[in-house]
Amino acid sequence: MSSIIQLLPDHVANQIAAGEVVQRPASVVKELLENSVDAGSTEIKLIVKDAGKTLIQVIDNGKGMSVTDARLCFERHATSKIRHAEDLFALHTKGFRGEALASIAAIAHVELKTRQEQDELGTHLVIEGSKFTSQDVAVLPRGTSFAVKNLFFNIPARRNFLKSDTVEFRHVIDEFERVAMAHHNIGFILYHNGSEMFNLPAGNQRQRIVNIFGGRTNEKLVPVKESTEIVEITGFVTKPEFAKKNKGEQFFFVNDRFIKSGYLHHAVMAAYEGLLKDGCQPGYYLYLDVPPNTIDINIHPTKTEIKFDDEHALYAILRSTIKHSLGQFNIAPVLDFDRDANLDTPYSYEGKEASIPMVEVDRNYNPFAAEDPVKSAASRSFSSSSSFSGVPAFKKDRQPSWESLYIVTSPAQEEIAEINFESEEVTGSLFNDSEVEQAVYKTYQIHKKYIVSPIKSGMVIIDQKRAHQRVLYEQFLKNITVQHAASQQLLFPLVLHYNQQELAIITDTKEALENTGFVFAEINNDHIVVNGLPVNVAESEVSILLEELLNDLQQEVPDSSFSQTDSIAKSMARSLAVKTGTQLTEKEQETMVNALFACKEPDVSPFNKPTFITISVEDLDKRFAI
Structure with missing residues (x-):
């Protein structure tokens, strides 16, 4: 009986790997931007046409590649990041498996231009579906220009599954923002169909967040900072009054890598306990720096999920740090037993003695006695003289005799005593x-x-x-x-x-x-x-x-x-x-x-x-x- 199992051809294996790495144009954007960051670039340009379906081009001023490296980078499992299995737990870069460029080249037309600083001439490569069609020597600036054209040209079924340009471009913006926020010391520019969408100069964390999400974001931010042996936390959270019902502006970065973690998100929500309305979500931009040997980032193809060695300690530190920041900047209520400013004695009363209150009673007052003008005047004079310095005089107006309660008033008097109230008009109604x-x-x-x-x-x-x-x-x-x-x-x-x-x-x-x-x-x-x-x-x-x-x-x-x-x-x-x-x-x-x-x-x-x-x-x- 003949054998059934056979080895896959390289181009088929590359297309299968591309299905895991490249799901949409945003996946290509993420991989190319991270490669430019690893190359030590200080300025990175991203040029996109038709939401990445027609063109995705990343231009950087990094260290570039030699002729040999330019050829080897498109081979599967060819990487400069790791040499041994132990290197997986000491990573300081983005990509490391060596699958991204090989997968991208298998499903698109790729054009690579690169030159190192010490070289006079650079390398120009053109690849179509994993096949090298040309390799030339060219005069190029220092750095690398990576252009991906006609994505999924040889897999029409996958191309048909792509969403509209509007939706795909939203995903491109998401990946661009994540990489740009993780590396605020690098300048980023994004062009879409010839229009400049983002121009982010190098700066600090707060400047990068404000440049991405708008100038009004600055007033919403509360700084967060804590340093321990387990983790070093920096970044910002938003004030409770600016909480939204969506989870749009929520970012975790671990060692400058964007991640998703429901466990850490729960720690943030626990810190906001009692401060948010029902159904509202706070915004946060948190950067966690942990030792590389305490995390495993090789558990997901997109590397957006990370396994921590001690999640419980990280949860407690993150929760207490955010809670402390909210209290430190008077966002959350705090208890202060030192002193109450309302109980302080005013300066004008310093050295004065307290006046003793006195009570004087009109012993001749009879509420049932007939009204006497002479006595009434005497009573009023007594009442006015009974007030003394520092203590108000409490007096009760003389009421008419009880017989007056049974006197029937005339209609004319009732009309005079009538009170008119201003009516409150209803300005709006639920229905016409x-x-x-x-x-x-x-x-x-x-x-x-x-x-x-x-x-x-x-x-x-x-x-x-x-x-x-x-x-x-x-x-x-x-x-x-x-x-x-x-x-x-x-x-x-x-x-x-x-x-x-x-x-x-x-x-x-x-x-x-x-x-x-x-x-x-x-x-x-x-x-x-x-x-x-x-x-x-x-x-x-x-x-x-x-x-x-x-x-x-x-x-x-x-x-x-x-x-x-x-x-x-x-x-x-x-x-x-x-x-x-x-x-x-x-x-x-x-x-x-x-x-x-x-x-x-x-x-x-x-x-x-x-x-x-x-x-x-x-x-x-x-x-x-x-």
């Missing part, structure tokens, strides 16, 4: 007046959550939150589709600050948002200016609404215009719907019922949850049957 007038049926609200409405066969119990979500969802979806919605103009424009990634999402969804009623006067590099709002959106709700919308769009990552429109309508409906615990008037309840059953799909909310249940009279009779 025209809709309220159409309400017919009697409804009831239970526990500020459910609306009960009688029908011929029994009764309907409606969840007010889900019902309102369905009503608003279809309303927003109609406005976006028809491209016509009413808008209320603001007297003073709103200026809202966002980072580059959030601004990119707002730019992509600008047309859909304008169809719901938003009016954008300006979308700048770090802020937007809003001139108009949808009719049912209050000015105080704009920042919360857009924050939740950005969070939903980042989580769901819609690919097509239809799904993007659907996501916007769902997010706005969820943010603006009446919340559980809101008291509704009888007219608002009836209007809610009528609006729900006027929808195309009243049975379910936009999130496929039931909006109402029906209980028939027969069901009630069964419950009462004995």
